[in-house]
């Protein structure tokens with residue numbers, strides 16, 4: 167059984183004020199083309215379909231067209247979709263019973279009543295059935311009413327308990343679609359700047375990847391860099407487009423998974439995707455950076471016959487390394503880079519300022535940041551009771567999903 171594993175489309179996303187529409191439309195039509203070519207048995211889209219919980223009409227239109235084009239492929243390919251933390255469950259669920267008729271299965275809410283279970287879709291191939299469990303993004307508060315008081319004390323127990331109450335037939339192959347922050351016990355996952363602040367600031371949302379061991383494959387969404395997670399059968403496929411400069415070196419691709427008979431490891435291939443406009447960094451003196459506009463990038467174009475007039479359409483973060491600030495620097499850069507994301511300086515002056523300010527600001531866990539703030543203001547340490555109150559407040563804020 168062949169599966170396309172996708173996640174984190176973030177349709178409607180803007181990068182420093184620039185719409186990424188063109189890149190997203192191009193990437194989605196490449197995915198349709200690859201689906202026509204490879205004809206997978208299912209397409210799993212593991213959360214964060216839209217970038218905002220209230221997507222624009224334009225964003226709806228883009229995803230609608232994508233589903234429409236996929237549904238025209240014959241024989242029909244089932245599409246399995248779960249909600250991510252960026253999606254509004256109600257909005258994503260719109261028309262879902264109608265879509266079900268076209269073999270598009272959407273799950274937006276985890277079980278909330280005792281008689282409810284995860285949405286399960288079973289497909290067949292020459293080795294027998296494969297059960298797909300659709301676990302939408304969940305916060306502990308969503309599922310607390312399902313269990314005895316006190317059993318759910320965070321994200322990890324919430325996910326574990328929800329999976330434990332499913333009747334999973336371990337004699338057949340089972341696949342889960344999930345959108346949470348999973349991490350192996352040994353190494354932490356690689357994160358990047360376009361993911362939520364939730365990942366960067368905390369650790370409370372971390373779920374040990376061993377809860378996924380019961381599945382033959384875990385198709386994960388949430389992290390934007392493609393990577394294995396914990397055991398060998400769990401993967402993040404990553405976002406199909408670059409959504410921050412920190413993803414400069416990512417190679418975006420469709421993760422294609424082939425499941426063989428029960429007990430055999432899934433095979434994984436990557437089908438590369440190419441955005442018309444790259445997201446990248448350029449560094450050097452102003453003259454070097456201006457000259458590089460015509461040289462690098464997929465989206466450079468010559469204006470007339472003058473190579474010095476080439477304009478680069480990539481989304482670039484420019485770092486200028488010379489001393490002093492050249493005259494009209496931003497205007498001169500914008501003449502040659504029409505999607506300038508940011509302008510930074512890295513020279514003796516900025517380095518000195520950084521030293522004087524005591525270096526870069528450390529990234530602290532919320533409780534530690536508050537502890538320092540409290541000490542600075544009150545000139546005394548947090549008491550144990552105060553610390554517990556603060557801890558609970560932070561946990562509750564997290565669950566509200568900032």
Ligand SMILES: [Mn+2]
Nearest residue numbers: 174214361388
């Ligand atoms: Mn995401």
